[in-house]
Amino acid sequence: MASTLTLPTTTARVRPLADVRLWLVLAALVALYAPTVSWLWERWTMSVWHNAHGMLIPFVVAYFVRDELERYDGPVEEGSAWGFAWLVPALAMHVLDGAMHTQLLSAASMVVAAPGLSWLFLGPSRSRAILFPLLFLAFMLPIPLGVTERLHLALRHLTAGGVEHLVPMFGVPLFRDGLTLLSGESRLLVADACSGFSTLYAAMTVALLTAYFCPVAWRRVLVVVAAAPIAIGANILRVSLLVLLVRTYGNGVLETWMHEGSGILTFVLALPLIFWLGTPPQSVAKEPATQG
Template sequence: MSTLAPRVSTLNALAPLKAWWPILIGLLVLYGPTYWMLAHGLWNTDEYAHGPIILVVTLFLIWQQRAVFMAGAGVPPTRVEAATGWVFLVFGLLAYAVGRSQDILLMEVGSQIPVILGALLVTLGVRAARALWFALFFLLFMIPLPGFVVDTATGPLKQYISVIAEQALYMAGYPVARSGVMLTVGQYQLLVADACSGLHSMFSLSAMGLLYLYLMERTSAARNLIIMAAILPIAFAANVVRVMVLILVTYHLGDEAGQGFLHDFAGIMLFVFGLLFLFALDGVLGFIFPDRRRARAQV
């Protein structure tokens, strides 16, 4: 009896999860090919290299809320919750079918949010969806940006970065001139390409900044709003510094150094510095808007 008791208790603990095995298998069948395609395509580019990180963090956030699946398994959803869930589920499946058949990654990848939300509402109800809201929201950062958004934002960003970099280096005494987004420093000419616009850096830093706020659970609304408002300016400033660093590297060390390893390394380091600056800003704001810890409910 003593040997069987632990096994029985373990099986009883896992019993509420049995209803989710068909759903998990269905999600793997649907989105396994999608993730395989992303892993061998879009995620190998600099612009969307954050995709695997978003996926891993989302799985971690869901695992953190695993108690929801255990506690809510015995409480069936209401008719309204189930009906709403079916609406989201059907909508998500239709979006997936269109995206998959027409090779529209925006719809194919984005469809997983209404699909998962619908499955949660149908099986566990609003309580589970509310507990996992940030995990679902975080999946938005995995969706590729629409082409018209990239085209609209890239041009002005490159222009602003070129102007600021030129003016700052000229004031520092460097022989730099600008024609549009083409910068001339000494005998070298550098084009501020689309990848240097900082759009995707803003996207990635926004994801990490919002994740940081979610995990920290700050109680001060003013502190949270200031940090959220600072994310995009910090990302933009970090990218301006990146372009200036590459110009200086090219000027002092040559074109090969500026376009080689240091080019990619500068992007990584300045993204890290952007995050560190965000953390430092949060620390400073902590003195102005002290954080009051919320009392956690005892389960």
């Protein structure tokens, strides 16, 4: 009877100690990565053309990690030292970035560190259950233009070609000279900001997350495959709208809120459609036999 009474007491003592260690580690990491978080915030808030969706990713990840842990019904294990297999390389990346001053490498190290902390404090089983949401943090990272320069150029040509065919359907004559769209006295250059890369990045991010939680296998494939065409199509509509606005109000319209507002329009068009494609009807979603 005595041993039965002392076991909960021992457990009660160990758990607060683990919580204290966790908070101390988190406080140290917050101090360590504060400059990197500040840099990320500057990139996220630069404009809608520069990875603006990245600021939402940590909150989305936190929500789904909590949801997965609440639904978890497996064994509750102690933390594992295998977490250092993630944490040590992450800290090495951060130290290396201190010499290179890229900030991007340090930001990437935060993504690598997250599973390591989970393994250390939650144990292997629960960490595997939330591994996808944790690695999903990678989508908060801005992608340097130098890495995606060729993709930007390809997207710009796709957009210009699409606008060339779409705008005349509204009875407006349009001539295309490479990446420059001419309509009457107005001209619009399809620059990097008009390539739609930001919309494509956000669309693929949402598509992968939607596919992960979709219970129907064929819909998972559909939503991932359809994300890029939807994003490109939404951007073609946006640039077509800009061409019509420029023709009506002149090039000065590009200096107004309508320019960035049209960028938000692409997200409004693309993201709900992706959610819809990846969300099966309730009657189908509840059928265990149809789950992938």
